[in-house]
Amino acid sequence: MSISQAEGADVGGPSLSRAVAEEEIRVAQRRRLLLVAQVAVGVVFLLAWQLAAGPLIDPFFFSSPYEIGAKLVDWIRRGELFDHLFYTMYAMLMGFVIGGLAGFVVGFLFGRYDALATIFDPYITAFYSLPKIALAPLFIMWFGIGIESKIAMAAIIVFFLVFLNTYSGVRDVSAVHLNAARIMGAKEWQLLRIVIAPSAAAWVLAGLKVSIPYALIGAVVGEFMSSNRGIGFKIAQASSTFDTAGAFAGLFVLAIVGILLSAIIKAAERRILRWRS
Amino acid sequence: MSIQVEAVAKRFVRNRREVLAIDNLSLEIESGEFIALVGPSGCGKSTLLNMIAGILDCTAGRIVQDGQEVRGVNTRVGYMTQADSLLPWRSAEANVWLPLEIRHVSRQQRAERTKALLEMVNLSGFGKHFPNELSGGMRKRVALAQVLAYDPGTLLMDEPFGALDAQLKLVMQDELMKLWERTRKTVVFVTHDLAEAITLADRVVVFTGRPGRIKLIEKITLPRPRDVFRVRFQPGFQEVFERLWQALEGEIRKGEAL
Numbered sequence: 062m063s064i065s066q067a068e069g070a071d072v073g074g075p076s077l078s079r080a081v082a083e084e085e086i087r088v089a090q091r092r093r094l095l096l097v098a099q100v101a102v103g104v105v106f107l108l109a110w111q112l113a114a115g116p117l118i119d120p121f122f123f124s125s126p127y128e129i130g131a132k133l134v135d136w137i138r139r140g141e142l143f144d145h146l147f148y149t150m151y152a153m154l155m156g157f158v159i160g161g162l163a164g165f166v167v168g169f170l171f172g173r174y175d176a177l178a179t180i181f182d183p184y185i186t187a188f189y190s191l192p193k194i195a196l197a198p199l200f201i202m203w204f205g206i207g208i209e210s211k212i213a214m215a216a217i218i219v220f221f222l223v224f225l226n227t228y229s230g231v232r233d234v235s236a237v238h239l240n241a242a243r244i245m246g247a248k249e250w251q252l253l254r255i256v257i258a259p260s261a262a263a264w265v266l267a268g269l270k271v272s273i274p275y276a277l278i279g280a281v282v283g284e285f286m287s288s289n290r291g292i293g294f295k296i297a298q299a300s301s302t303f304d305t306a307g308a309f310a311g312l313f314v315l316a317i318v319g320i321l322l323s324a325i326i327k328a329a330e331r332r333i334l335r336w337r338s
Numbered sequence: 339m340s341i342q343v344e345a346v347a348k349r350f351v352r353n354r355r356e357v358l359a360i361d362n363l364s365l366e367i368e369s370g371e372f373i374a375l376v377g378p379s380g381c382g383k384s385t386l387l388n389m390i391a392g393i394l395d396c397t398a399g400r401i402v403q404d405g406q407e408v409r410g411v412n413t414r415v416g417y418m419t420q421a422d423s424l425l426p427w428r429s430a431e432a433n434v435w436l437p438l439e440i441r442h443v444s445r446q447q448r449a450e451r452t453k454a455l456l457e458m459v460n461l462s463g464f465g466k467h468f469p470n471e472l473s474g475g476m477r478k479r480v481a482l483a484q485v486l487a488y489d490p491g492t493l494l495m496d497e498p499f500g501a502l503d504a505q506l507k508l509v510m511q512d513e514l515m516k517l518w519e520r521t522r523k524t525v526v527f528v529t530h531d532l533a534e535a536i537t538l539a540d541r542v543v544v545f546t547g548r549p550g551r552i553k554l555i556e557k558i559t560l561p562r563p564r565d566v567f568r569v570r571f572q573p574g575f576q577e578v579f580e581r582l583w584q585a586l587e588g589e590i591r592k593g594e595a596l
Binding site for chain 2: 237238240241243244245246247251255256259260262335336337
């Protein structure tokens with residue numbers, strides 16, 4: 062893009078390119094500095110924790126970074142970390158996909174058909190205000206203690222978030238754009254692909270982004286309640302045997318998963334919403 | 339590509355009040371004619387365009403294009419709205435070929451036609467840019483290229499150059515004029531700029547204030563092809579301008595008094 066911009070008549074000649082290069086160097090330097098600061102905060106925190114564990118705080122309740130690291134290495138050696146991680150991730154991702162798809166479809170329909178939204182509004186509101194966690198016992202009854210109940214937990218939470226965002230996004234589609242496409246000959250089903258979906262994409266992606274930690278919550282809560290697999294199970298088991306290092310190790314793994322998934326969505330967002338720059 | 343507007347009326351109900359935007363309006367637009375609509379703001383010019391485009395339906399009367407009544411969205415016209423109707427998430431070229439994509443034209447043909455159109459509106463090299471990376475004038479030119487991509491016989495233009503500065507406006511008028519000389523499409527052009535209307539049109543229609551009716555139709559006999567930069571200095575331009583302004587001024591003052 063920068064190349065074709067430089068060709069444009071309204072952008073200055075070659076004298077600009079040095080200024081551009083200098084500006085880019087400045088931006089890169091700043092980014093590097095911020096990255097160093099980010100890493101420093103983490104390192105200082107872990108060091109302080111390590112040094113305080115023992116003299117200042119009771120390692121029995123708070124463990125220490127070294128012990129947690131040792132625990133993780135131990136889990137990896139015994140090959141159980143990835144087994145549990147895979148289980149939790151699978152439940153979470155399946156819930157994410159099922160809840161996200163259902164939320165998108167329902168949100169789209171409600172956004173397009175006003176009457177539908179009005180009719181169902183009080184019921185959706187009532188259901189939405191329920192703490193979804195309270196459904197977990199029911200889900201275990203319906204879907205058993207296997208992975209299905211964890212998927213259902215994650216899906217129901219993700220559903221509402223994606224549904225509400227898609228609904229707002231579809232309502233937000235500009236009538237000018239819709240009419241323009243119609244006059245150009247677009248059929249109703251073409252409008253979805255050409256106007257509605259790309260226009261609502263920002264909203265839907267925002268919904269997906271906030272859903273990730275919630276999908277994780279759904280899956281882990283399901284594992285807390287009844288399971289013999291998954292990171293949630295590992296944390297619950299460690300806590301009940303006063304193995305604080307184990308509990309922290311589980312939390313650490315969940316945090317890493319959250320960061321990675323958020324990064325993926327952010328990258329997708331940058332690509333899909335490139336036009337907003 | 340003739341259009342008959344037959345005793346059309348449009349009534350809106352807004353905030354429990356009835357507004358008659360257009361009342362008993364009849365107008366015959368010939369095939370290949372460039373017709374300009376002027377009038378005080380709120381006189382229903384844009385409403386009439388929306389009705390020809392089929393976005394709004396008539397409360398009374400009917401609109402017939404080429405012997406076929408307009409019912410529902412009219413896909414036989416190209417419509418350049420006042421508001422920016424380019425899709426912001428599509429690059430300039432993807433916007434231009436949108437109507438071709440809708441018609442399932444092959445990728446290669448799309449690209450070729452788009453290249454030619456962007457060249458025509460002097461935007462070669464800007465195809466990959468997104469609308470928010472282009473200036474207001476460039477966006478209008480992309481919108482024009484888009485409307486021309488599927489070659490509708492009739493163009494509806496609602497103050498297409500209203501937001502542009504005076505110089506750019508002249509450049510755009512010049513491009514439109516050359517294009518029209520070449521293609522002789524039917525053009526219905528709404529503007530609040532009387533000089534623009536006289537410069538471009540075969541006939542200028544002056545609307546009354548709300549409810550919109552036709553106050554005066556003036557045939558512009560200035561010779562063609564017209565040079566948009568100099569036509570205002572030609573003999574006859576001033577007289578026409580004054581006659582139209584007199585008709586228009588009364589309507590505008592009436593509106594101010596309300």
